Amino acid sequence: MPLFARFKLNNIESIFNDFPELETEGFKLRKLKKDDAKDIWDIYQNKDIATYDRAPFIRDEESAKDFIEELSELYEERIRIDWAIEDKRISKVIGLIVLFNISLVDSRAEVGYVLNRDFTNRGIMKYILSWLVDFSFNYAGIHKLEANINTGNISSIKVCESAGFEKEGTRKAHCFNKRTGIYMDNYVYGLINNRWDIIIERFE
Template identity: 70%
Template sequence: MPLLARFKLNNVENVFNDFIELETEDYKLRKLTKMDAKDIIDIYENKDIMTYDRALFIKNESSAKKFIEQLNDMYEERERIDWAIEDKKLGKVIGLIALFNISVLDSRAEVGYVLNKDYTNKGIMQYILKWMVDFSFNFLGIHKLEANVNAQNTPSIKLCEKIGFEREGHRKKQDFDRRTGEYNDNYTYGLINDKWEIILEKIE
């Protein structure tokens, strides 16, 4: 009797049916609102982000609100999900983390993140990314997470490798740098859920 490999059922679609907030004692991952515009401006004041992040130029409150609206629209269109990283003690959004390029069929997604420069080198994003990996693997049932990192972004490269992502490829002249007018290389990273199993079914 022939066998059919079937992907393991995942909960990815549930994220789009009902926005899931995540919370610990210190941080909350929640949906962005236009009330977060000033915090978004603070994040994107760091001009280095323009080299590593694909977001539009955010210069003022109007463009920040437009950015938030675009992210929320893409969520409604089931293209990606973006969480605001809120420091609960400060009541301030200090970063963003997202799942995008989501394939429900392949149980695969890409993760991206950005952090206000005033909060870097404190282990915050390492904690948040570990949290997102755990959520993606153990709740969403994702088989593989991927990350594309600018080859010049040493902190992000180190972060991915600390979490356990493995470098899978080197894409030359992949991303356009709007500050320099040049194209930069990037590295592709992957992390596989080792608890994920393929289900084999008999075909009658």
């Protein structure tokens, strides 16, 4: 009788059936709307983002709307899920956080995040990332989260490490920066859900 391993808990597909919105007293993680275009444009006017990331080229509110529509389509295609980070106190989208490169077979996903520079150095992204880790492990049943961060992106590295991610290695000349013409090194970070388990069954 062959052995077959299955997940004890894996709700990854459910996040594509009904967009999960998360809310605390101060912040909300929700689906992006066309009305968020100005806030998204504000975020990506920070040209430093492109130094370490393949940031989308958003030149105005109209291109921000196109970007929002593209992310919505990728969600509908079950490829990735992008949350708007809304500061409820001022009703403003101050950042984005995403699960992408999702593997249902391996119960694994990669996380990425960006924050409006006017809201940095306040511990906000550390809080949001830790919140997403809790959701990913305890609701979605993800086994492992990963992050790929440019070796020079010190602030993002600090956020990742503060949320419990461990450095697993370095990818040399991993990403090509079209703005600088330089290949960039990335650190690979990972965080494993130790409560994750599998069930081994026998089939005739």
